[in-house]
Amino acid sequence: MAKNRTNRKHYCPYCGSSTEKFYSxxxxxxxLECSVEKIRKMIQKREISxxxxxxxxxxxxxxxxxxxxxxxSVDSIISNNNYIR
Numbered sequence: 001m002a003k004n005r006t007n008r009k010h011y012c013p014y015c016g017s018s019t020e021k022f023y024s025x026x027x028x029x030x031x032l033e034c035s036v037e038k039i040r041k042m043i044q045k046r047e048i049s050x051x052x053x054x055x056x057x058x059x060x061x062x063x064x065x066x067x068x069x070x071x072x073s074v075d076s077i078i079s080n081n082n083y084i085r
Contacts, residue, residue, distance in 0.1 A: 010062065022051060022058035031064060042067075 010020040023031065025039040032039070042048045043057065048067060051058045 010060075021061040022053075023061065023064065025057060025059065028059045028064055032067060 010018060012019055025043070026036055029036045029039045039048075039059070043050050043059075048059060048063045050063075051060065
């Protein structure tokens with residue numbers, strides 16, 4: 001019997017497997033342009049969700065998208081003219 005998934009957009013409609021990408025803390029730090037220590041502290045404080053695969057820690061791409069909303073890139077700030085002259 002298939003489990004009832006609350007967020008179906010990250011699962012294959014045919015087999016139910018995950019289609020979401022997972023990133024290491026190092027890769028997540030590069031994508032968000034912050035330090036690895038910051039990512040690890042966010043994981044430790046449970047500010048972002050993560051998956052443990054054996055001893056490895058992986059962060060779902062949906063979680064990085066949520067975090068990215070709080071840290072807009074400099075280019076988007078400048079293009080929207082939301083900066084002090």
